[in-house]
Amino acid sequence: MKEKEEYKIGKLLASIRKTMGLSQTEVAEKSHVTRQNISRIELGKYSPGADVIQRIEEALGVERIYITKNNIIMGESLSLILGATDVQELYKVAKVLPCFRLVELSKDKNFVSAIWDDEYEMDYEEPEMELDSILTNLNWCCGDPEEYPLGSKCWWFVEGLEPEL
Structure with missing residues (x-):
């Protein structure tokens, strides 16, 4: 199941990045995460910690992303x-x-x-x-x-x- 969650969040981050017209290199520079790790995250081959995900989310200008068994939830909730x-x-x-x-x-x-x-x-x-x-x-x-x-x-x-x- 863990690979499935990693794939979901990676796919979502890649989709947001592409929609915003940003390259992996640009996101890497803004988030201070290597371009190689951005690529690995997007492919679901790397399980980043919460701090890395947060830096990528900030670089993309999105609020917190939560992955559940059945949903992807975006938004800053309590x-x-x-x-x-x-x-x-x-x-x-x-x-x-x-x-x-x-x-x-x-x-x-x-x-x-x-x-x-x-x-x-x-x-x-x-x-x-x-x-x-x-x-x-x-x-x-x-x-x-x-x-x-x-x-x-x-x-x-x-x-x-x-x-x-």
């Missing part, structure tokens, strides 16, 4: 990183919530990364309050895990990390 006393269980719950467009488990399985669905109709003004309400209704407590008994379903926002999408 990204949330969540911790939990049971990260695997929170991941299962978050995957089916209608308020998210994309939910992934971090590579080290310590965090849940989620992208808010801007089209989701909220009951509250802020996504953070909406998420707190949703998870509270599903018997999840928000806060410091030390304040809840062992085995409690407790979640919290993780500050200062970038999502690994």
Whole structure:
């Protein structure tokens, strides 16, 4: 599946570059990524890190690109990183919530990364309050895990990390 995602994003970046009338060399100069790596990314033969993708996106003048199993999502949406006393269980719950467009488990399985669905109709003004309400209704407590008994379903926002999408 990883090759498929690499191919999708590479194909999309190549299409945007060509539509803008830019050469691989021009994108390489603007993004500070070698032309060879631009070519390899476009062909799906190289899996760049998020920082490289971000530099290419900025060079092309596009907003954040997310690849899911079924979609390519473009746009700058609210990204949330969540911790939990049971990260695997929170991941299962978050995957089916209608308020998210994309939910992934971090590579080290310590965090849940989620992208808010801007089209989701909220009951509250802020996504953070909406998420707190949703998870509270599903018997999840928000806060410091030390304040809840062992085995409690407790979640919290993780500050200062970038999502690994």
